[in-house]
Amino acid sequence: MNDIMKMIRFDLITVSRLTVPYVAIFVVVSIIASLFGLPIGILCVVSFIMIIAPVQGINNSSCKKLYGMLPVRRSAVIKALFTEIIVTMFAGELLTFLCLLLVRHSSLYKILPEKLSEIARKLPEMPDSRYEKLYLLAAAAFAFITIILSFAQMRSEVKNMETAIRELIIIIAVFAAAATFISVMIYNEKLHALKDIIVPPTSAGKWLSIAILNAVTLAAAYLFCAFTVKKASDKEL
Template sequence: MNDIMKMIRFDLISVSRLTVPYVAIFAAICIIASLFSLPIGIFCIISFIMIIAPVQGINNSRCKRLYGMLPVGRSSVIKALFTEITVTMFAGELLTFLCLLLVRISSLYKILPEKLSDIAGKFPTMPDSRYEKLYLLAAAAFAFIMIVISFAQMRSEIRNMEAAIRELIILVAVFAAAATFISVMIYNGKLRALKEILLPPTSAGKWLLIAVLNAVTLAAAYLLCTVTVKKASDKEL
């Protein structure tokens, strides 16, 4: 555990001046915009992963040899990378939820210019059943991006980044095709049972689905990390 924490600290120090200030500025902008009922905070899920983007670049380049000079095992390096991905993505999701809450409860949009106020005012006055779909959308985006990035990390560690990208393109294409098919079927009034699962009609149902999405996502990330450690921990850094 100490080696994992050392690697996380090392990575954060390495990128602290490269990405953290910019992500922090973007997060501040999102919070301020949320106070005026502008929901751009939903992009925090994507922005937070940028904190460790340089680490991913180092890990998948010739600079990776730098890790071989550190007094830690490869398994600790892998676990640290997956932990960084999980923590930054989860923090982005939580900040998105906070921004959506601020959008809902704030009334500062009333001091904005008339046209902008009319646009921003639609979100605090939106029916609960519709507004809660934004939370569900954020949770779904977290699940999808988290699993995709974790899968890419696993394949790049076991094989290489080029193979990971090829497999990732195939995976995303299959997912897009399946999502399109399901969406068309639901739009045509079919798969009603599936629609109620994907879009629960009640608030309790939506929040239960959000909890399930998060639990499944974290479990998938842990499983992918475990497989990566098992398959790649003996490879030379």
């Protein structure tokens, strides 16, 4: 555990001046915008991954040999990289939820000019059943991106980055095709039961779906990490 924390600290120091200030600025802007009814904070679930993007670039380039010079086990390096993906994405999801909560309960939009106020008040005054879909959307984005990034990390460690990218393109293309087909079928009222599973009609159902998405994501990331450690921990950097 100490080695993992050392690697995470090392990576954060490496990127602290590259990405952290810009993500921090976006977070502040998102929170302020949320107070005025503007939901740009929903992008936090995506933007947080930019914190560790340079680390992933180093890990998948010729600079990767830098890790081989550090006095830590290879398995600790792998676990640290997966932990960084999960923690940053989860933090982004929680911040997105916070911004959505602020949008819902803040009334500062009323002090905006009339035209802006009319636009900003749409979300705070939206029915609960519709507004909660935004939380579910954020959780789905967290799950999809985290699983994709974890899979890419696994394949790049076990094989190489080119293989990971090639397989990701195929997976995303298949997912996009399946999502498009399901969306068309639901729009044409062909899959009522599936629609209720994907977007439960009740508030409790939506939050249960969010909990399941988070649990499945964490389990998938853990399995990818464990498999990577087993296959690549003895690999030379």
